[in-house]
Amino acid sequence: MKKAEATRLNILHKAFELIYVKGYQTTSIDDIIATTQVTKGAFYYHFKNKDNMGLAIVNEILKPIFVNSFVKPLQNEKNPLDAIYNLMYNLLMENEFLKVEFGCPAANFTQEMTPWNVHFSKVLNELTKEWIETMTYSIEEGKKREFVRNDVNARQTSMFVMSGYWGIRNFGKLENSKKAYLPYLKELKNYLNTLK
Amino acid sequence: MKKAEATRLNILHKAFELIYVKGYQTTSIDDIIATTQVTKGAFYYHFKNKDNMGLAIVNEILKPIFVNSFVKPLQNEKNPLDAIYNLMYNLLMENEFLKVEFGCPAANFTQEMTPWNVHFSKVLNELTKEWIETMTYSIEEGKKREFVRNDVNARQTSMFVMSGYWGIRNFGKLENSKKAYLPYLKELKNYLNTLK
DNA sequence: CATAAAAGATACCGCTTAGTATTTTTGTAA
DNA sequence: TTACAAAAATACTAAGCGGTATCTTTTATG
Numbered sequence: 001m002k003k004a005e006a007t008r009l010n011i012l013h014k015a016f017e018l019i020y021v022k023g024y025q026t027t028s029i030d031d032i033i034a035t036t037q038v039t040k041g042a043f044y045y046h047f048k049n050k051d052n053m054g055l056a057i058v059n060e061i062l063k064p065i066f067v068n069s070f071v072k073p074l075q076n077e078k079n080p081l082d083a084i085y086n087l088m089y090n091l092l093m094e095n096e097f098l099k100v101e102f103g104c105p106a107a108n109f110t111q112e113m114t115p116w117n118v119h120f121s122k123v124l125n126e127l128t129k130e131w132i133e134t135m136t137y138s139i140e141e142g143k144k145r146e147f148v149r150n151d152v153n154a155r156q157t158s159m160f161v162m163s164g165y166w167g168i169r170n171f172g173k174l175e176n177s178k179k180a181y182l183p184y185l186k187e188l189k190n191y192l193n194t195l196k
Numbered sequence: 197m198k199k200a201e202a203t204r205l206n207i208l209h210k211a212f213e214l215i216y217v218k219g220y221q222t223t224s225i226d227d228i229i230a231t232t233q234v235t236k237g238a239f240y241y242h243f244k245n246k247d248n249m250g251l252a253i254v255n256e257i258l259k260p261i262f263v264n265s266f267v268k269p270l271q272n273e274k275n276p277l278d279a280i281y282n283l284m285y286n287l288l289m290e291n292e293f294l295k296v297e298f299g300c301p302a303a304n305f306t307q308e309m310t311p312w313n314v315h316f317s318k319v320l321n322e323l324t325k326e327w328i329e330t331m332t333y334s335i336e337e338g339k340k341r342e343f344v345r346n347d348v349n350a351r352q353t354s355m356f357v358m359s360g361y362w363g364i365r366n367f368g369k370l371e372n373s374k375k376a377y378l379p380y381l382k383e384l385k386n387y388l389n390t391l392k
Numbered sequence: 393c394a395t396a397a398a399a400g401a402t403a404c405c406g407c408t409t410a411g412t413a414t415t416t417t418t419g420t421a422a
Numbered sequence: 423t424t425a426c427a428a429a430a431a432t433a434c435t436a437a438g439c440g441g442t443a444t445c446t447t448t449t450a451t452g
Binding site: 199225226236240245 | 410414
């Protein structure tokens, strides 16, 4: 990897961390260049402006993480209900990258940027759509293999599950404790069992 | 009502609207005094600083709305499952105050302020706790009247329901359409039916 | 090794921010 | 009417913001 590319990625990674912790609007470019040890000239060599960098973060950092952690675990799994529960358990309880006190990066971005910048909304919407679609497909396949009742509406279920995840992330943030996740996970299991 | 008190409340109401639409951090005091037609001197006569005003908004504006719209509809209802569904339907589809494109004010505040100001977290936590508690009690009562299965965990269910609500609000914001609410509501109904 | 372009450093600009200090107006009770 | 405090207006500050212009260093290539 070229040095310039390394500098760029370094900015993206560090900035993403800062934004995940502090929020986008309250993370200043001066904050970013201070923690990356990169000067303003270097920053503006690589990015046209702040939003340009923000979009790069979503596309180049958040998206791959999302696909790897949220989408892939649902693919090529035989029993979708187990896969969904395991995914949620993993994301909430075990994932070392996602921290309870900072919530869900995608949800954070959505809430903060949606009123301001349509480009963010667009990309984030594509991201969530991919998740919903994958989960929906996974449930449909599960029906064929008789892991899931035939009268279950796959898309409806996917949206219901995703909503719960986003919501409990926000609640965990408020409580600042993973304990808040446990009753949610238990009830998620109950709910998923009713779909068998 | 004294004129001074009217000025104060006017600031709180207008500021709340602005913050609901734009977010707390990105709503400046200059924005607020511009839309309220109140001068900076008047603003700082009534509030020590911005966060002081923010807390007053949560306590004096958000809290009463929350109790009226979220908590009261669950009280003195015989069938908690119907009450919960009707509440959610009402909040998402009919409530004239809550707008799909701006999400849930309480959730917005939570996400934005939790990393910064513990006072906000505390008040917001009390708010949600009140909701959870009311819903939990309502379900417990429903058990006694045989509207709800006896093996249902009331608190677990409440947290599950609340999470879904917060999550779908964020999703609605992203999609910018109430259509996103419909599959959620359908599946919520399915879920609630399994608790009978 | 020369050279040019890529990459990065430095200083600064115009503007906005939250907050303060000071003055002026308004309401009310004696 | 006067006295005085409550309420509001005005002008200002210091710091922070995103962004630009300009200069210097590094790197790749003939």
